[in-house]
Amino acid sequence: MLSVYEAGTMRSASPNVLFVMTDQQRFDTIRALGNSRIYTPNIDRLVGRGVSFTNAYSADPICIPARHTIRTGCEAVTTGYLGNEKRDATHLEDRCGPFLARAMGARGYRTFLVGKYHAHPRDIDLGYDTRLSVEAYRADTGHEVKTTARQGAMVHLPQQNTLPRDSNYEAWMTDRAVECIERESEEPFFGLVSYEPPHPPFAPSAPFDRMYDPDRLSNPVKGDPDVDHMDEKIPAQNDHFWTTRDGGIDDTIVRVIKAYYYGMISEVDRHIGRLIDAVEGREDGDNTLVCFFSDHGELLGDHRGWEKSSFFESSCRVPFLVSWPAELPRGERRDDLVTLTDLFGIATTAAGEPNLRDGVDVLGVIRGDAEPRERLFGYHRTPRLPPNFTAMVREEDWKYVFMRNGGREQLFDLSTDPNELDECSDAFPEKTAALRAALVEKLTAEGQTEFVENGRLRRAPYQQIDMGRLVRKPYPEAPEDVLAELE
Template sequence: MISVVEVTRVPATKPNVLFVMTDQQRYDTVRALGNARIHTPNIDRLVDRGVSFTDAYSPDPICIPARHTVRTGCEATTTDFLGNEKRDASHLEERCGPFLARAMRERGYRTFLVGKYHAHPRDIDLGYDTRLSVEAYREDTGHEVKTTAREGAMVHLPQQNHLPPESNYEAWTTDRAVELIGGDGPFFGLVSYEPPHPPFAPSPPFDRMYDPDRLPGPVRGDRAVDHMDEKIPAQNYHFWTTREDGIDATTVRVLKAHYYGMISEVDRHIGRLLDAVESRDDAENTVICFFSDHGELLGDHHGWEKSSFFESSCRIPFLLSWPAELPAGVRNDELVSLTDLFGVATTAAGNPDLREGIDVVGMVKDDADPRERLYGYHRTPGLAPNFTTMVREGDWKYVFMQNGGREQLFDLSADPHELDDLSGERPEQTAELRETAARKLEADDRTDFVENGTLRRYPYQRLDMGRLIREPYPESPEDVLE
């Protein structure tokens, strides 16, 4: 059981707490934070409303582990979900303490979740008074979530959601969330959107909002650096691209145009959420936190999807606002993580439980210390040894790959695109961060990743994740007609 960290700071009245979450949204997809090519007027409203954390990370950049971190406030080494394992997570409350929604209910909140939750079994009790997801949408509308093909061979091809934009899953999610925001407070709500997760299928007119020829191509360096983590080429092949280059640069720009379109479509829905909050009498005393579970390589580093510790994959948008208590329009470059969200909500509720995170609210108010270093972990289940770990400290980022004992060191101030691996040129800095990672794992009792006081390594193996097939293909082509 994770110990509770008590802090005496208590708001005068209980604020509402609204978490707004997207899936697979990169950190660099907000116009107000520097991307002049993307249209995000409502996410920009959140930037203006509070504090934008410009060095925020998903500590395990893949769907299920990231969401377990949000609901438990614990790192993947504690939850023991280091990859997308579809196994029962009900025991996590025994290991970590009550899930976030249940903790907020215990603090006197009406709680709701609308949208994606990504936990098993499907009927798992996550502690919400109201939970509305895919099944409720199908029952209400008779629609599937998407009408586009989601087969592995098509997931990274530009597509279109043919459902009317006013009745697709994202619109329905927003409709239900607006209704729940309008109820009696105080409330804790999580509104969880599926986009911009593949397939890259925005609804019209968002599918033609961006001209691919005006968008930059992917950031690609030496393939020896880009593919040092063998999971990247293995994952390329898994998603029906080539191991070596993924997808050509021209197609990448088309996909980026669709990816941006999905973000702009969700941005419009976020505007409706903000309008609903602002219509309340207690709008100033409503905490809003916007974040994503992880990023998307989107062709960068000759790769696709997530699970990597390149910035495109693990760095996320993280916006926190509370007009009654926190400053507006502020940029903050301290290290924050999804692990900190549990503390954000419970601190706002007046009974803080930081779990394995830091006190972000206190840090913004200069009442708590910032994080000195941030750790990340990932392992794809079912493959040969492939555990990876990251340490971010100051401008340095260190990444260790158990498969082959490979390691990388980047100076993010001089090399923000991570093209120049300095591990060979800076052996002392590399060794220091390597041992820092090993000590952290030993302290977390994860000695399965440590050997003789340093990080455990295995001989290099070429990994094979196979092809992604959501529905099996027929033995003979004509069988599909039957």
């Protein structure tokens, strides 16, 4: 069998490329990769089908910035999106080059997107031949995405999706994606199937809402409160999402929430099984590259926090599975540092015209033809708030985190402290200084003068952050005023 890399030529039939994405799924939610408490038989199939990267990161662990790194192959300091800014992104192709779907179309692929894309404006041209999202679902079915899901104060409370499990949004998405996969055409396909779960509201359909006994699930990981909340954005987010600033939710309630979060993952896993069946039902199924990943994780009560926007592992480390039976080994696990930025290069390299942009050659790393990443950088901030830029450097087993708000620093040795409970920057000052210097060098090279100046990281006096409370619809002045909606 001719390898895609042999003699620098492509096989006669270019591979199909399918990206399957979830939203806010932690790295530790796959049974085949060590979580015996969760049921993920179809994601486990992908683990067996290819290569699992166990040190994969969302380098900007927030919704919109993470998705921009996927569609551009560029880091957040290149795209200019370090936070969830709802601003026009049409200029990104001028800055970064064609979006991934457009790049794959130029390489002879038919392209489709089914599900969430999270870019502005809503009608932005992302380069797909076919795009099917929320609006199409509403037009087809007349349903809202989740009829019982409540926002604001209830966003993290366990709920149920009362729509039948085989006709809710995720089921409809899967139906449309299967049609796109099974369609006969002369061209290979590039597709992105982007599921919303397990992003809150935590509202699985029956019977997935009663699939997990909370008493059999683990409690959240908690360390020294001063370390857990050294990054002021965590307590600020807690308040924003209607918990106390200290994240003080009883562990019993946290386990119930985790049960519903797991239920959503198992429900999506069922749909992913249909995607895999559709791929394997094709004559060229083995010549179909499948990547499974998430845009970021979810603290889920760990470190007394919720949501993302943190460089604790629960928030920024993600699943990252790459399978291509015709070319890559099966059932292999690797601990190389990879990130969502690398997905652009995976797709374009498989298509025969590599364009790595800010990523590394992951397919070459698997085959031993390229060098793995030695050091990974990450960044995030929330716009329009006091200086809250946060950066991460991950090198070997070390993780360094810098917080501009207060000029705070953290260092963790993940080989001995995988739960990040032992902040050890004082114990290892030379390692802290070396990783700090690496961050300064990187930001200086990128021209990020907002964050680095004269060879030093820019610090700001510590301020408590007020993000306000999340309210999708204003509460009435008087309780009875809401009844006007019934008239």
